Amino acid sequence: MKVIGIDLSGxxxxxxxxxxxxxxxxxxxxxxxxxVDASDEMLIxxxxxxxxxxxxxxxIDAPLSYQDGGGDRPQDKSIRQFIKGHGLSGSSIMxxxxxxxxxxxxxxxxxxxxxMSMNLLGKIHLVEVHPGAAIGTRIGNxxxxxxxxxxxxxxxxxxxxxxxxxxxxxxxxxxxILLSSHQIDACAAALAAWHWADPTKQPLWHWxxxxxxxxxxxxx
Numbered sequence: 392m393k394v395i396g397i398d399l400s401g402x403x404x405x406x407x408x409x410x411x412x413x414x415x416x417x418x419x420x421x422x423x424x425x426x427v428d429a430s431d432e433m434l435i436x437x438x439x440x441x442x443x444x445x446x447x448x449x450x451i452d453a454p455l456s457y458q459d460g461g462g463d464r465p466q467d468k469s470i471r472q473f474i475k476g477h478g479l480s481g482s483s484i485m486x487x488x489x490x491x492x493x494x495x496x497x498x499x500x501x502x503x504x505x506x507m508s509m510n511l512l513g514k515i516h517l518v519e520v521h522p523g524a525a526i527g528t529r530i531g532n533x534x535x536x537x538x539x540x541x542x543x544x545x546x547x548x549x550x551x552x553x554x555x556x557x558x559x560x561x562x563x564x565x566x567x568i569l570l571s572s573h574q575i576d577a578c579a580a581a582l583a584a585w586h587w588a589d590p591t592k593q594p595l596w597h598w599x600x601x602x603x604x605x606x607x608x609x610x611x
Contacts, residue, residue: 392448392588393441394420396580397434398522398573399453399502401494405430410437411568411577413561413585420585422563425574431502438506442514449506450520450584452576453499454487456605461488466598466609470521473596474611478536479527503607517607518587522579524611528595530555543572556582583611 392415400407408429413420426433441447458464463471463486471484487496503517527539535555538548549569556564556578568574586592587610594610601608 392446393423393444394581394585394588395438395441395447395449396520396522396577396582396584397429397449397451397453398576398580399451399495399499400573402431402498402501403494407571407573408434409571409573409577410434411574411581412437412441413581415585415589416562418591419560419562420581422561422565425565425568425577427571427574431498431505434502435505435509438515439509442509446514446516448516448518448584448588450518450580450582450587450610451499451503452520452522452580453502454492454496455499455503455517455519455607457487457496457500459604462486464605465600466605469598470524470596470609470611474521474524474528477524477528479524479539483523484521516588518584519607519609520580520583520587521609521611522576522583524596525579525583526552526555526575528611529559542575549575560585586610 394413396411398409406428410426410429412424467484471481475481485492538551542548542552586594596611598609
């Protein structure tokens, strides 16, 4: 099984979009590739290639639906409360229709609907994820929480998370992922997707309720 994590940005901001690709092998995520500055076509091409060979699980860091009438979805309220209980900032969970979020939401919806349209054999499995929460709720001690709160701006915190990744089942990670928080988030998106899809694992927080309006589960 391939496991892919995508840290998505708005459609005019490819430079902040990163995709990580891993092979699940012997309870490890074995690194295969990291794609940066990724357009929709680059993402679709990589997913198509992976799905031509085996099942693919994809965790996407972006709202994949919105609440009719605006504001939070029920799942946004739930995960915000959950991560605040672990000492993380609830402000990282924003309503999908908020002005600064709406283009990201648009891209997330458009991209996932394209992926769904090519999923003829049921080989692609999609889940919405929150990478920062996947890191911060697992990394444990006070020092770890500090790095979970600062890795987006501090390279030293990214280094600590890089080392932690290697203790929890990541294999072959290149130093390249230290170059930006987007690459770290792409790996953390894969972590959340792995624990969602693997029957021997489980997410730490999981919104299972789906509907035509909100067709994807959400986890961290």
